[in-house]
Amino acid sequence: MSPHLPRVLMVEDSAPLSAVYRAYLQSEPFELICVASGQSALAELEQHLPDILLLDLHLPDMSGMDILRHVHEAQLGISTIVMTAHGSVDKVVDAMRLGAHDFIAKPVDAERLKVTLRNTLQFRQLNMLVSRYQNEFQRERFEGFVGASLAMQQIYRTIETAASSRATIFITGESGTGKEVCAEAIHRLSGRKEQEFVALNCAAIPKELMESEIFGHVKGAFTGAVSDRVGAAGRAHGGTLFMDEVCEMDLELQSKLLRFLQTGCFQKVGSSTTECVDVRIVCATNRDPLLEVREGRFREDLYYRLHVIPVHLPPLRERGDDVLRIADKLLLDYAAEEGKPFRRFAEPARQMLLNYPWPGNIRQLQNLIRHVVVLNDGIEVQAEMMPRAMLGESTTPVTLGRPEGPIPSPVRPHQNVTASPIRPLAEVERDAIMQAIAFCIYYIPQAARLLKVSPSTLYRKLQGWQQSAGAMGAAPPKEQE
Ligand SMILES: Nc1ncnc2c1ncn2[C@@H]1O[C@H](COP(=O)(O)OP(=O)(O)OP(=O)(O)O)[C@@H](O)[C@H]1O
Ligand SMILES: [Mg+2]
Numbered sequence: 001m002s003p004h005l006p007r008v009l010m011v012e013d014s015a016p017l018s019a020v021y022r023a024y025l026q027s028e029p030f031e032l033i034c035v036a037s038g039q040s041a042l043a044e045l046e047q048h049l050p051d052i053l054l055l056d057l058h059l060p061d062m063s064g065m066d067i068l069r070h071v072h073e074a075q076l077g078i079s080t081i082v083m084t085a086h087g088s089v090d091k092v093v094d095a096m097r098l099g100a101h102d103f104i105a106k107p108v109d110a111e112r113l114k115v116t117l118r119n120t121l122q123f124r125q126l127n128m129l130v131s132r133y134q135n136e137f138q139r140e141r142f143e144g145f146v147g148a149s150l151a152m153q154q155i156y157r158t159i160e161t162a163a164s165s166r167a168t169i170f171i172t173g174e175s176g177t178g179k180e181v182c183a184e185a186i187h188r189l190s191g192r193k194e195q196e197f198v199a200l201n202c203a204a205i206p207k208e209l210m211e212s213e214i215f216g217h218v219k220g221a222f223t224g225a226v227s228d229r230v231g232a233a234g235r236a237h238g239g240t241l242f243m244d245e246v247c248e249m250d251l252e253l254q255s256k257l258l259r260f261l262q263t264g265c266f267q268k269v270g271s272s273t274t275e276c277v278d279v280r281i282v283c284a285t286n287r288d289p290l291l292e293v294r295e296g297r298f299r300e301d302l303y304y305r306l307h308v309i310p311v312h313l314p315p316l317r318e319r320g321d322d323v324l325r326i327a328d329k330l331l332l333d334y335a336a337e338e339g340k341p342f343r344r345f346a347e348p349a350r351q352m353l354l355n356y357p358w359p360g361n362i363r364q365l366q367n368l369i370r371h372v373v374v375l376n377d378g379i380e381v382q383a384e385m386m387p388r389a390m391l392g393e394s395t396t397p398v399t400l401g402r403p404e405g406p407i408p409s410p411v412r413p414h415q416n417v418t419a420s421p422i423r424p425l426a427e428v429e430r431d432a433i434m435q436a437i438a439f440c441i442y443y444i445p446q447a448a449r450l451l452k453v454s455p456s457t458l459y460r461k462l463q464g465w466q467q468s469a470g471a472m473g474a475a476p477p478k479e480q481e
Pocket of ligand 2: 179
């Protein structure tokens with residue numbers, strides 16, 4: 001309940017009637033403001049919005065309908081009760097069409113007036129409660145996430161409640177489920193957002209450089225250390241240190257990390273001086289950390305030190321309709337970026353999105369939609385525009401994938417104008433790769449496995465073709481197989 005009384009604005013031109021109604025409502029818990037003309041009603045609405053408008057439709061200077069229309073069109077969020085002469089049903093119907101909440105027939109009875117006002121007020125309060133709960137419990141978007149599923153509501157609440165503490169957060173989830181989005185959300189909602197968010201990918205940094213990446217080094221500490229360098233832990237002082245792919249860390253370094261977590265202090269490589277920092281640790285992995293512990297690849301004591309607040313991001317296939325919510329947003333984003341008119345997915349295409357298991361999760365969905373947008377045209381994405389492999393039973397096994405980087409925009413090769421059946425080897429290779437990628441529904445790690453190359457080889461090639469296609473100018477898009 002708001003601390004102030006609800007405001008009721010009464011618009012009634014007859015002074016004696018206005019006095020009678022005021023007397024009726026004397027002991028009601030409202031703040032009652034009375035005006036006698038349409039103009040003064042509009043002026044009052046400009047000044048201070050009431051909760052309820054009690055409106056006589058017959059006014060000396062304008063029709064009450066005009067005021068009602070203004071309230072409706074300007075979406076002032078006021079509940080209006082109209083007062084009409086007995087029997088004017090048409091007017092009531094018109095008023096309801098213009099958003100009136102209720103009506104009272106004149107002459108107004110004291111009890112009827114009180115009850116109508118009380119009910120309207122109760123209705124407003126319930127409505128406000130419902131929209132508050134909707135905001136809190138059925139959020140469709142949250143700090144970079146799109147998704148309204150129950151599983152995601154739980155994630156949003158965990159992030160919100162845990163963000164402000166200094167406790168370590170351990171994020172798990174398959175590749176492309178939004179672990180980095182989650183880490184960034186935690187940082188933004190913590191009291192540390194003015195300081196740095198330092199992300200360190202433990203899988204991408206060579207083992208021998210990792211210690212220096214985390215803790216920094218002094219000049220001359222090793223060949224190539226030409227000057228002092230502050231590491232990630234130092235840069236994150238006061239902020240958040242995000243250790244991504246933490247299970248990939250070398251065992252020896254894991255013990256140094258454990259010491260750092262226990263004391264908050266470390267030594268730069270090559271230095272004997274101890275430095276202490278205040279950092280909040282968030283870490284993530286797409287592996288099963290307990291399996292890593294059992295198999296001896298991850299220190300058990302480090303695991304328990306890090307595993308304070310676990311956040312498990314569910315795979316996309318367990319988020320129900322969220323796949324459609326995310327797909328709709330991506331379609332609009334990519335259509336805008338690519339200058340295409342796409343607005344929505346046709347029903348059969350929506351079903352395909354819902355039925356597919358998405359082993360590469362949101363990143364795979366991004367890759368697929370980007371390709372569909374680039375390679376096609378129209379307002380609606382039709383089923384035929386989707387990869388053919390999605391039409392039948394999925395041939396892609398659902399496995400935990402390796403991290404998948406963003407795939408560059410699709411290749412747009414020149415059409416082959418020569419009649420010769422023999423094509424340059426590079427072109428054959430490109431076709432084989434694109435075929436494999438489409439076959440795997442834009443899940444690059446799976447395409448790489450089938451082609452028996454590493455995912456990074458595919459990314460490199462895609463990027464190269466993309467660049468040369470850009471250099472060649474506006475080549476016609478290749479038909480998607
Ligand atoms: N719920 C979501 N709604 C919209 N976009 C999302 C959502 N979750 C993730 N994304 C987007 O999907 C992409 C992959 O997300 P992110 O990098 O956070 O995943 P990840 O779990 O860290 O993946 P990996 O294990 O491969 O590193 C990003 O572009 C991110 O913005
Ligand atoms: Mg990641």
